[in-house]
Amino acid sequence: MSQYTTSSIYSDASASDHAQSTPTDIEYEEIHVPVLVIGAGAAGARVAIELKEQGVEPLVIGKRDYGDAHTTWAAGGINAALGSRDPEDDWRIHAADTLREGHFLNDPHAVELVAREMPNRIRELVDWGMPFARTEDGQIQQRYFGAQSFRRTCFVGDHTGEAMLETLVDKAQSLSIPYRENVMITRLLSDGDRVEGAVGFDMETGDNLCFVTDQVVVAAGGSSAMYNRHSSRDEENNGDGPALALDAGAELLDMEFVQFHPTGMVGDRYGEEWDGRLVTEAVRGEGGRLYNAENERFMERYSPDQMELDARDVVARAITQEIREGRGTANGGVYLDISHRDDDYIQDRLPGMVDRFGHLGVDITSDPMEVAPTAHYTMGGVDIDPHTGETGVDGLYAVGESTAGVHGANRLGGNSLAETVAVAKPVGQHIAAEVQPRGFATDGGSGDVDVITETKTQLSLRMRAQAEREFAGLTQLEAADGATTAEELLDDLGELLWRDAGIIRDEAGLREAVSELETLRDRISELRIEGDRTTRSFELAVDLGFSLAVAEATLRTALERTESRGAHYRSDYPEMDNQFRESLIVSDGKRGIAIRRRPVAEPSKPVQAALDEHHELDYHHLE
Template sequence: MSTVSNPETVSTSVLIIGAGGAGLRTSIELAEQGVDCLVLGKRAHGDAHTIWAAGGINASLGSLDPEDRWEIHAADTLDEGHFVNDPTAVETLCKRAPDRIRELAEWGMDFDRTDEGKINQRYFGAQSFRRTCFVGDRTGQALMDTLVQKAMDLEVPYRENLYITDLMVEGGQAAGAVGFDMDAGRPVAFDADAVVIAAGGHTSLYRRSSSRTDENTGDAQALAFNAGVPLRDMEFVQFHPTGKVKPEAEAGHLVTEAVRGEGGRLYNTEGERFMERYSPTQMELDARDVVARANEQEIREGRGTEDDAVLLDISHRDDDYIHDRLPRMVEEFAEHGIDITEEPMEVAPTAHYAMGGIEVDFETAQTQVDGLYAVGECTAGVHGANRLGGNSLIETVVFGQVAGNHIAETLGSRTSPSLSDAAVRDHVATQDTLAAAEGGHTPAEIMDRLRDLMWQHAGILRDEDGLLNGLGKLQRLRADAEDLQVQADRTSRRYERAQNLRFMFTTAETILRGALERKESRGAHARTDYEAKDPDLRKNIRSLPTGDGGMEIGMEAAGRPSRRVQQAVDEDHELDYHHLE
């Protein structure tokens, strides 16, 4: 093990932390407007969680259902979010989505097309119309390929395998960031006039998750919180209804909603199509929280498989249709001896998406720290209490463009502070201390215990006793983490996991405390001791940094939609599931 006391220093106008859809679309906007920027990725270029969003991307194009319009898309988003969404975020998303889709098509994204040549659209859960554009069941990969190529055409600078550990804020303004090169093992300090956080969510805090093990560990949320930015709605974690249960190495990996969007049916081991009991109108395409809780209930009541799963069956569809619309699912299950054209898939709920996150002004994508922006899953507001399927990918490109445009318009008038050499040295010394730690608990052990804690106490079903017990366990686990055994340099996975733990503890506390404060069931937040939705709690719960490392919990009323969107809400549109039969 070695430590390096002198960091590499890099200067750029705009530093973008995160190289998925949100970070890349921000960089593209900046490059097109002539602004210097640098994109940082934790992994190899093009390898981001965006590629795992398989099923589709939403926009009210009306390719198949011409009566669809952006106001109905907004109404669906608010309804799915149980009306604690940020109305400005929702309206901005839905108004701008069609232009962003057309732009992606112009840049070469090969959307599936109708016989008439229009961008094809499929059903997704809780959508009133067929609104989800797609590229088979690899839409996220196609989006990333398109954005990576566009960024390369614009010669956007990029550094891969770079881990950011701390944001630098001077006098209430963003000044840059400090991290380390995961290949060279050297600390790096970035001096920037503006910083964009686009580093994803935090579902890897859970034992079963659609995230890869060492990603989506709450880096973005904790970085912002530690820099003095409030977090919002952290109790709202989406559990996707259909995650894999085997092989063990892939447990929790997503079985795309496109399977249900193309007519997939859920059965228990008694042969019952059980969604008829839970949602006879919308069936398998009801809201994700509804279907996830139904799957969990069937499993808990003993009607699941030996692997604690239910059965998802698409085999009634024509074989060629399945191969055309769901090629990735066909391939993935075939690797393990399952032919989904002939037999069902075993699935169970999995932690999938973080609705809560960093507070931003959605007209600019800026946080309350001047010059610090946040985009994508790391933010809170678009999705409210539950995300509408297909809205995650469109969020990245809509608000990436918003952030890039605002930075380009204001950067010239902003006076940015310089990095403090003393502060950089302090952060690097902290890295050295962590790398040299000689305690009795490994980072992997602590992470396993934390994930079990979160699944047990802040999972699909919650109650006050469980949440309080979870907070108590978290405090004791933090104490154990003070006695961490690292003894590894910055190039090691052990050191990376030790850094992850710093973020995971902060983010886990905000989830547990927010869930304890919200004494109702709303969307993805289900309290067995408060099973009804409380109309007086149409509010947002805020996790507020106190400045001394502490946290306070606050609450404020959620905003109201515009007259046009409220009219669409009142029209009470609803998907007719039986079009699929």
């Protein structure tokens, strides 16, 4: 690491415009690494582990403390066709369920990769110390999740994501993988064809940071927190991953598909700070039942065969319909009840839910929970090759919820954690193979070749100018003293998205939302920062830029897709159009967002055979 001080900044991205540069005095720390991993959740951690084991030392950076990532909020479980409870299950059926749940808009190559990889990834996690629940004969226990043909979801109580991230962090630390906490990346250094690094700031000191590298991995999550009712923490899933990649020249895929989890906590019942907080699908996977205010088990009307364990989009729309038609609770929800189960069973399988609701005065072993749908996950994201993580921009890769392809139009519950580790391993292997021919190794004074710790020695003039402009922009933002806060603008954005790009959409609402989005952009000139760049006010201002970019992609693709498919439901086009089995690709051109269509590939013969076998969940096994 070195301190770098510059005395000039170019007025645009071209080094040839040196004559237009203006004198500045910008200080920033310059850090050289072979691979920069942006995001410290499961996907970022697993890529970093693979890189280190392949002989390349990455630097992992995150906006929070190590081990504090959105992965910990994935509570219910992780899918793998182990056959512990149902021996007839196999990877082909896992892939078939994923495609069916995604309404066949998934990338079948990505789906097959995840389904094939997961049994080995589960065994790997066990080897690294993950304490999965076990059957009486010692096998890994598996539970039902919605729309799965068999019991396929492995779990650690109802805190699987937390246990998994702890396992991955412990493994990374055992390998001495460098990590830098409380760093926010604001821009990737790219000319649209290749990356040379990334810039941002230290959230504790406010110092400018410039990371110099030829290999950047975006693993920064999705964008569901753009909505005003969501299951993420406010400072997570704001769209920074997809927005950074789009700005760098990558393309986004299927941004109209946002998953609304059927069961989020109801703020009017439990307090505003709990509004939208996830009530894990494990509650329904262990037999939880949904009732309206008239004590009707209403899923009998919507899905008599799969009931509460139908696809998430089906259950979320059913709950929404019950509330709209006046059969919801006074607080705007419905009831989720698991009290018919044995008390000890609930305590064992759902300890986190028992504890959380117990602190709020609700004993879920005897009383129901009030729930309503909440924005939870974005199926859309960066368009990648799932085997390599490549984005089409040289040196730029992406993994995890920042990407698209595996989940199609609706995500199969339990597949989010699966995707992070299944895709991250081959991506790490590919990047390591790319780095090693042009890198150099260090011996640490031992005389033995160790890992590659540095490759790129300097930035091009063009990219250095881009970095310095970004730092100048951050300084300008820090000085903003208008009448509007970023928090207010984000609240307005969340409201318009929930209203017009939520569970039920139509053309009039989407067009109104696009118009209001432009008004929000105009109001940025009125922005006020309350404090310096170490404050939450400044962090939210940076998030606002990311969220506005991703929101536009979401709204415009939702407007373009004139059909209903999975999580995208258009009341003016309520049927699925078989001619629209195409992905929508978003690129950032000189005149703004451009959208084009791309046909979806067909499943492999083994997976098609599993589809033809028509496997389906028998809900009544839980009765």
